[in-house]
Amino acid sequence: MKFAVLVFPGSNCDHDCYHALKHVVGVETSFVWHKEESLAGFDGVVIPGGFSYGDYLRCGAIARFSPIMKAVETFAREGGSVIGICNGFQILVEAGLLPGALIRNRGLKFICADVSLRVETTGTPYTAEFRKGEVLTMPIAHAEGNYVADPETLEKLKRNDQVVFRYCDAQGNATDAANPNGAMDNIAGIVSERRNVLGMMPHPDRCAEEILGGGDGLRLFRSMVGSLSESRV
Amino acid sequence: MKAKVYVTLKTGVLDPQGKAVEQALHALGFKEVGDVRIGKYLEIALNGATREDAEKRVREMCEKLLANLIIEDYRLEIVP
Amino acid sequence: MKAKVYVTLKTGVLDPQGKAVEQALHALGFKEVGDVRIGKYLEIALNGATREDAEKRVREMCEKLLANLIIEDYRLEIVP
């Protein structure tokens, strides 16, 4: 089992994702430079957070044209596991691999803080270790995480059980007060129709070890690795 | 030749920055201010090509990169 | 009435965003692209007042809030 962590100019959570996968989860992991064109030999792809191309123009808008993104598209089309975290999520929506868009936080400012997340579905390779409705704690760190989509898209996401995480309060209520960035319907993460491409604003890579204050991120990565090993046997 | 490109959020898409500026203007006493919408304004220098060609190419740039058509509209002008 | 405000970086001031977009356009094959500069475009709805009044007030808004005159210039139009 082997994971790719993509590196774009301006990625800055690449090392964090690499560390979590390689040293905490313990799976084989390699960096893949954005100018590469192939993902052959990889079982999963992580698009890490950061500020690819400085977040200039729109977050993710320039990165999505990097050569590696063609390979990501093919990889995803063939059912491969792709997880985009924060800027990775932004790149995935810009690339059209996930629906909707991520705009400026409603408070306009960058927010770095722990938030509570409600697990909305366990029917994804990334959430198998969770319970539906369970409340997780994960850090967010972004200025553009305000998820928007047109009503039909939103309807479809709900109908197909594609909303994976919602911002909520400690009791699990997805209230407006618990919504840090104004995201529609408190959406913090969604999965593709085929359920293999996950985009999320919160950072599992920042909560994969107890010393950093929590392990919910580790459970997410373990779910991903676990589902992949199952699907291989 | 030069292209001027205006990228604006589609009506219906919330514009948090516009809202904030609107409130700030009110706070500064500009009570006459109604809705404020904030977009991008790009000036692109273009080498060679005819006006029609230029317009076609810039339109392509907008569709591909400069605007995210899910949330944004664009408008362009070609000036000499 | 409505004001359209264009806020652009002063000449000589570095525009990292414009530079990045310029390079991205080149990489996408738009070789004819020269310098790209990115600014802001604001649409401000205005209630009441005459055209002259409006212009004066919007100018004031620009100086006070909308443009950072240390690095930015602005231009405005009043449209009905």
Added chain:
Amino acid sequence: MAFDAAVEMTEEIAARHGLSAEEYGRIVGHLGRAPNITELGIFSVMWSEHCSYKSSRVHLKRFPTTGPRVIQGPGENAGAVDIGGGLAAVFKMESHNHPSFIEPYQGAATGVGGILRDVFTMGARPIASLDSLRFGPLTDPRHRTLLEGVVAGISGYGNCIGVPTVGGELFCHPSYAGNILVNVFTLGIAKADRLFRGTASGVGNPVIYVGSRTGRDGIHGATMASAEFDDESDQKRPTVQVGDPFTEKLLLEACLELMSMDMIVGIQDMGAAGLTSSSCEMAGRAGTGIELWLEKVPRREPGMTPYELMLSESQERMLIVAKAGRETEVMEIFEKWDLPVAVVGRVTESGTLRVMDGGRLAAEIPVRALTDEAPVYNRPIARPSEQEERNRLDSSDLPEPAAEPADYGRVLKTLLAVPGIAHKGWVVRQYDHMVRTNTVVRPGSDAAVIRIKGTRKGLALSVDCNSRYCWLDPRMGGALAVAEAARNISCAGGTPLAVTDCLNFGSPERPETMWQFSEAVDGISEACAALGTPVVSGNVSFYNETNGAGIYPTPMIAMVGLLEDIDKRAQQGFRKEGDAIILLGETLGRLGGSEYLAAIHGLERGAPPALDLDLEKRVQAACREAIRAGLVSSAHDASDGGLAVALAESCLSGPDPIGARVDLPNPDGARADEVLFGEAASRIILSVPEGKIAEVEAVARRHEVPIARIGKVGGEKLEISAAGQGLVSEAVAGLDDAWRNALARQLGVSE
């Protein structure tokens, strides 16, 4: 600046470059002729206060700068200390005060960019930053805007480049109304035997320019940072430098990649005075000369003159001296990262800086004239006459302390809402303080703690300076800043290792300011010597003065400490109901120079707390030992606002707010306000599980440290009495609101 080479040189033009008639005479002496305009420009920036340290150098020599762990002391781009395991911690602090006052966002952003370059220039990967900020009162809308802008700028740059801002300081005071301070510290990690230095050795080696193209940014920035503001500064505004954190990120990665190979002999960032200072300083350190070919310099704008190219302060640029023959490989690395790169000169044996512009000689100056032989001033020093008066405090002049506990509760809440004490959530939420996943103690405790991946080690970081103390007594203030920084480190469980400083003062041409400066240097030196924490790098910012009004002397101290075992650490918040509250150090503080006196009585006077460096050392050692033996649940030093504020902070900053019941000893019947809010050095509040109290007492005894059991953690109220007399009884929720939401409230924003 519409100068050209044909300009006839006059003393007046020299004066406009901030050079005195005497200095101009020396320039003519060095050259044996009148300088041309480019040469004058080069001299003016190299001899500016900012680059030459001409007024401070004689004093800075008094700092203790050596020690068993010091790998690199002052004089390089950053200092470095050995943290074991073959690793070095590389760090420095810098000011960006003047630019931030003119354009807060870009000023602060480029300040972050500059200090990051200082650190990765040494071959270290930056892993954490701290920011120390000073503004005028937040009741002034201008200062609210400045604070918003500065924080946004630090956040915009630091977040983008992916270096967490893990802590800092914020203080508001009228003395900063005309001169805000923005000091940023960055720390990086390098292999101890792979540090790079800014030196241009090896005659014939190529000089390579890399990074952003050169534009007309910040020409005269270095001289501006050395000139007082006056009402005309608004007109003199130079082109503001705009930061591009994205390019810096590429530069960082590319430089680290380059430095992992064996291709270069020296590297230095182009900071203040850009191409000029980087080339002369590198040649100066190596005793060589440099020839530059300006036509090769990548540029952003057409028609730039040699003067502009040499003085531009465009950001995100580096100058490299490579090994001859390795040019192509060096260039390939930068091309991979899409960065402009060019060979722009070579190292010579001439000992001169020779600037060629398309075959024309644009400037030729002996390097030593620009570096070692730059002017050094031993400026006049005079103790301000009102100093004595400032230090006089008769507490019988103060209104009688009120008797009602509700009144002390109100005082406590007022103090908790002072920007310097208030919860900094509004600030730190905007900083990515977690990226790189090393932040083990986040902002909000005495010191931030970051782990060093691949080891069991951690580093504790803190930045401190009580400028009110420094104004009342700069020597004591300087020493107290060092003591507090070290104490904060010890409260986290770290052993203080070394210091970097940023000395912010008014005009050095004022004897009173020079007195403050000299005294502060002595205070810092004494404390650093006593605590065994040498000064390994630093920065001086003079001329923080507007229309004759200078800032309070602000010698900012950033301290780095080492945790050999990251699991043996502590934070300031109470964590467990039922824990005993124990005070290490003296119980009674004094009102002189206290936050209480300033915030409640509008008085800034008296003597700052006395500092017994030996006691300080013992208190810190005892605290560290207790933490490392796993005896404590929390540790917090008592600084601004005294014991009452420290206790409240411990109640409010744990995982969940929790109450406490405390009875403070008061054997001599001191005034209640003194007991609650009096300030003293060398005090630490521990919370200790019942079963460990005896062991903690034994530790204290061994270190001969005064220890008092003063209360218990628990409940929903903070109740404080003195010798049995109830003084404070406040619901934790109310205190929490007063503290947590204070900044947002004062800024008029909702959280």
